Amino acid sequence: MTGNRKKLIAVVGPTAVGKTAMAIRLAQHFNTEILSADSRQFYREMSIGTAKPSEEELEQAKHHFIDSHSIATAYSAGDYERDALALLKGLFETRDIVVMVGGSGLFVRALCEGLDDLPRAPAEVRETLNKLYEEQGIAALQEKLRLLDPSYFQSADVQNPQRVIRALEVIDATGLPFSSFHGKMQSARPFDIITVGLHMEREQLYERINQRVDQMMADGLLEEVRTLLAYRDKPALLTVGYAELFAYLDGDITLEEAVARIKQNTRRYAKRQITWFKKYGNTQWFTSSEWGSLLRYIEEK
Known part of the structure; x- marks a missing residue:
């Protein structure tokens, strides 16, 4: 080597x-x-x-x-x-x-x-998103992400609930699109x-x-x-x-x-x-x- x-x-x-x-x-x-x-x-x-x-x-x-x-x-x-x-x-x-x-x-x-140094959302935000996933499935999370951050929605693995929930957490915590934290x-x-x-x-x-x-x-x-x-x-x-x-x-x-x-x-x-x-x-x-x-x-x- x-x-x-x-x-x-x-x-x-x-x-x-x-x-x-x-x-x-x-x-x-x-x-x-x-x-x-x-x-x-x-x-x-x-x-x-x-x-x-x-x-x-x-x-x-x-x-x-x-x-x-x-x-x-x-x-x-x-x-x-x-x-x-x-x-x-x-x-x-x-x-x-x-x-x-x-x-x-x-x-x-x-x-x-x-x-990238992504902020953490309060535990209750994750709990709410997890409940939404359990009650309405991945489609409800995907639609929420599509509306809040269409750029990330187009590029992300939106079939993965972990990824979608994490993006929505960051959006809730910061008020900014998740995509704005990428590419640094x-x-x-x-x-x-x-x-x-x-x-x-x-x-x-x-x-x-x-x-x-x-x-x-x-x-x-x-x-x-x-x-x-x-x-x-x-x-x-x-x-x-x-x-x-x-x-x-x-x-x-x-x-x-x-x-x-x-x-x-x-x-x-x-x-x-x-x-x-x-x-x-x-x-x-x-x-x-x-x-x-x-x-x-x-x-x-």
Whole structure:
């Protein structure tokens, strides 16, 4: 590898593509540790539905930000940026390379580029928006955002209730469009970032997603969701795999319909991830079988 600066290898890509296995292989090769940038794997109470690394995988390389927080505690991308930078500073004292892995674009961006300093809205504002989502669905939030900030509405992932609610919170707290806080200067990092994306044929990826959902159900995802009913308004639980099963427990849909929706919504999420990371930074794409090419790319940077 060229240069004297420390390196952060960011492994990104859609869900179920094999990021965890690749991150572990890189960590073992470079004798280093892994930072998770998955917005749901932080939470101890959410395991099956978040596809956390298995105990065996966790033993193969040291991971950070897995089971690090309780779902009862709010943890934002800004919090992650602060904590991950502090951790990296310590790791880089004894290592030249650290691996980051995750499919949550906002959290990847938080660590690699920094986020604009967004204000926090009062808790009652979030509660009101969450109630609106529960009672009227995502369409009501989308229409509210469209009226208040048409610019952000056009560019945002408006199918993600977390993103829409966060934007509406900021608008309420400041009286300014959420889009006005974006596009500011990127924060300089004291390390180099090498971003590698994993991809595979879409049909193969979708089949892997379907199989993973079936395995999650067999592993007890429904029971996990039952234990989280008291926290169902938390942003991390307004997501694929949890929202659909809450709807089943509410009696709105059958279990068969819920599982079918999880598969469909996960496939849609994977498509959005691919689109996001293709636009993000200087990402070089590989399949999981292209280990030699991927390694050469990293070592030439």
